Amino acid sequence: MQKLTRPILVLLCLGVVSLALFPLIGSDFYVGLLTKIMILAIFAVSLDLLIGFTGLISFGHAAFFGIGGYVLAIFFQDADSINYWTALALVLCCTALVALIIGWLSIRASGVYFIMLTLAFAQMFYYFFFESPYYGGDDGIFLFSKPEVNIGSVSLIDLEDEHSFYYFVLAWLVAVYLFLNMILRAPFGHVIVAIKANEQRTRALGYPLQRYKLMSFVIAGTLAGLAGFLEAVHTGYVTPAYMGWHESGIAMVIVILGGMGTLFGPIIGAFVIVLLQDYLPNLTEHWQLLMGAIIIAVVLFLPEGIAGLLYRISDRLFNAKGSASADNSIADVPLARPEQSLNVDVRESVSGSKSYE
Amino acid sequence: MDSSFYLIQLLNGIQYGFLLFLVASGLTLIFGIMGIINLAHGSFYMVGAYLVFWFTSLTGGLFTGVLLALPVSLMVGYGVERLAISYLYRRDHLYQVLLTYALILIFNELQRTLWGSDVHSVPIPELLNGSVQLTENQAYPIYRLFISGCCIVIALAMYWVIQKTRLGMTIRAGASNREMVQSLGINVNRLFAIVFSLGATLAALAGMLAAPVNTVYPGIGDGILIISFVVVVIGGIGSIKGAFIGAMLIGLADTFGKVLLPEMASMVVYALMALVLFWRPQGLFGKA
Numbered sequence: 025m026q027k028l029t030r031p032i033l034v035l036l037c038l039g040v041v042s043l044a045l046f047p048l049i050g051s052d053f054y055v056g057l058l059t060k061i062m063i064l065a066i067f068a069v070s071l072d073l074l075i076g077f078t079g080l081i082s083f084g085h086a087a088f089f090g091i092g093g094y095v096l097a098i099f100f101q102d103a104d105s106i107n108y109w110t111a112l113a114l115v116l117c118c119t120a121l122v123a124l125i126i127g128w129l130s131i132r133a134s135g136v137y138f139i140m141l142t143l144a145f146a147q148m149f150y151y152f153f154f155e156s157p158y159y160g161g162d163d164g165i166f167l168f169s170k171p172e173v174n175i176g177s178v179s180l181i182d183l184e185d186e187h188s189f190y191y192f193v194l195a196w197l198v199a200v201y202l203f204l205n206m207i208l209r210a211p212f213g214h215v216i217v218a219i220k221a222n223e224q225r226t227r228a229l230g231y232p233l234q235r236y237k238l239m240s241f242v243i244a245g246t247l248a249g250l251a252g253f254l255e256a257v258h259t260g261y262v263t264p265a266y267m268g269w270h271e272s273g274i275a276m277v278i279v280i281l282g283g284m285g286t287l288f289g290p291i292i293g294a295f296v297i298v299l300l301q302d303y304l305p306n307l308t309e310h311w312q313l314l315m316g317a318i319i320i321a322v323v324l325f326l327p328e329g330i331a332g333l334l335y336r337i338s339d340r341l342f343n344a345k346g347s348a349s350a351d352n353s354i355a356d357v358p359l360a361r362p363e364q365s366l367n368v369d370v371r372e373s374v375s376g377s378k379s380y381e
Numbered sequence: 382m383d384s385s386f387y388l389i390q391l392l393n394g395i396q397y398g399f400l401l402f403l404v405a406s407g408l409t410l411i412f413g414i415m416g417i418i419n420l421a422h423g424s425f426y427m428v429g430a431y432l433v434f435w436f437t438s439l440t441g442g443l444f445t446g447v448l449l450a451l452p453v454s455l456m457v458g459y460g461v462e463r464l465a466i467s468y469l470y471r472r473d474h475l476y477q478v479l480l481t482y483a484l485i486l487i488f489n490e491l492q493r494t495l496w497g498s499d500v501h502s503v504p505i506p507e508l509l510n511g512s513v514q515l516t517e518n519q520a521y522p523i524y525r526l527f528i529s530g531c532c533i534v535i536a537l538a539m540y541w542v543i544q545k546t547r548l549g550m551t552i553r554a555g556a557s558n559r560e561m562v563q564s565l566g567i568n569v570n571r572l573f574a575i576v577f578s579l580g581a582t583l584a585a586l587a588g589m590l591a592a593p594v595n596t597v598y599p600g601i602g603d604g605i606l607i608i609s610f611v612v613v614v615i616g617g618i619g620s621i622k623g624a625f626i627g628a629m630l631i632g633l634a635d636t637f638g639k640v641l642l643p644e645m646a647s648m649v650v651y652a653l654m655a656l657v658l659f660w661r662p663q664g665l666f667g668k669a
Contacts, residue, residue, distance in 0.1 A: 081474060132662055133658055136418065140611070140614040143610070144611060144651040144658075147651050152645065152648055154647070155647060155648075269607060273420075280475060284475075312489060312490040313490040317487070319479060319482065319483035320480055323469075323476050327472070327476060
């Protein structure tokens with residue numbers, strides 16, 4: 025992962041501030057759309073932990089997204105009121121458990137086999153909910169009430185209100201970003217990035233690869249479950265389509281379009297993809313053609329995604345400062361200075377984390 | 382639920398397995414030789430089905446329809462390889478997944494534009510439109526037997542091409558060691574173009590043969606794509622023999638799953654795949 029250069033940091037802060045101010049001017053439709061985008065961004069950034077940082081290409085990530093929603097729906101479909109804390113804890117525990125099992129079975133395989141195995145597990149869950157007579161089949165399950173966020177008897181936030189829910193999701197997005205940023209700065213993050221860069225060498229250094237991969241898989245799965253939980257609360261229903269392979273595919277598109285291996289890339293990617301899906305149908309009936317062409321253009325001409333493009337632009341504009349982030353040297357990058365709080369740099373990964381364990 | 386019932390299911394399973402084999406053999410060759418994960422493979426199946434629907438309704442016969450559709454699908458495959466896939470040979474799997482995913486969007490949109498989103502049916506030709514009496518009250522449609530027969534002929538032809546001809550020798554060599562083939566002076570670009578077009582045509586042919594039985598509808602390629610990947614992975618990537626065994630296993634498991642465990646039929650194949658991979662992570666005939 026490249027350093028967050030100052031211009032990009034400024035851009036990100038501006039982004040968060042404008043998101044926070046948006047409901048004051050925007051229409052209800054766009055507040056709802058942005059809520060959906062931010063939920064998708066949480067989902068995409070969790071996938072990025074696997075694809076962009078650990079080097080595990082999971083094609084079944086939507087399974088956890090769907091399971092997050094289904095856990096909420098199954099346990100609380102008949103409840104009069106839903107306690108937010110219980111529901112959240114339940115969702116996170118269940119998705120973590122499922123991710124642990126699927127991950128344990130999948131990380132034994134590598135390369136294409138890993139891609140296919142994760143796909144197979146996701147399809148199994150998809151068909152389980154699609155065909156099972158108990159959980160609503162292909163219609164899914166409706167949720168009639170939203171969770172109540174209480175401490176004691178004091179209600180903290182009213183999730184029924186579209187604007188409050190918007191800020192609630194924004195807070196979750198920032199929290200997930202900061203959490204991932206933290207674990208990537210920790211020795212754990214350095215090891216998983218080292219695994220992506222060179223598995224053999226990392227193994228030779230004595231790290232138990234499987235354990236780290238599994239840990240990363242579980243964290244990513246749990247965060248995807250969180251996103252699914254938020255989506256279910258937002259829309260009020262879950263359907264098997266949440267965990268279909270198209271959903272996993274679109275998450276991959278978002279991660280790569282945005283720029284994998286950066287945390288802010290997938291978030292930008294989610295905005296770009298959903299806004300395109302919203303905007304292109306106005307232009308032409310055959311908008312999927314345009315969508316396909318855009319994705320192909322990204323693959324061919326912009327393999328580093330939008331994040332890569334931003335780095336290039338900021339390098340060009342602020343050449344003196346930015347050039348250090350563009351080269352690939354290993355040894356000469358100084359350790360992240362503490363005052364640059366959002367810095368994550370992987371190139372020091374191996375040397376920086378030798379003392380771990 | 383007597384033995385003839387199971388015989389019919391067995392025949393259905395084998396016929397489904399043969400169709401899967403046609404799709405999966407192309408996929409496994411493209412995988413094994415070119416190292417390309419081709420998500421758009423299901424789209425070729427769809428292209429085949431729609432082309433045969435179109436040509437059959439134009440000319441009035443399934444056979445002329447297939448004869449006209451074959452060269453067109455060959456050209457579609459060649460065009461896709463030249464225009465898109467050929468830029469991906471040195472790129473990571475991830476970009477291949479992404480680009481071929483984009484191709485699916487494009488093919489689906491083209492299909493919607495050209496043929497609309499109605500369900501179409503393709504008539505079974507007079508000649509094959511009967512059924513064979515198995516017992517007094519159980520009959521089996523001739524056309525399904527015809528599909529199996531066609532697939533057997535194609536499988537044998539493939540076996541002959543791959544085992545006995547120079548092209549087949551190059552393909553086998555390419556599957557086991559791509560770099561070596563290249564360094565021996567084989568024009569790899571040409572080989573890749575041939576393999577990709579042939580693989581695409583095999584998938585399209587499967588779509589054509591299945592069209593009269595399954596009808597032709599939007600998204601027809603999506604289901605078959607994922608199942609074919611399951612077949613390829615079970616068999617081991619790059620192995621035609623593996624694709625054959627895998628296709629038969631999946632064909633039978635799916636058919637009997639639908640009969641015996643109707644509530645979780647679609648899970649059966651994925652569970653089978655997970656089991657096989659748990660036992661042999663590189664597939665049945667894959668290289669370790």
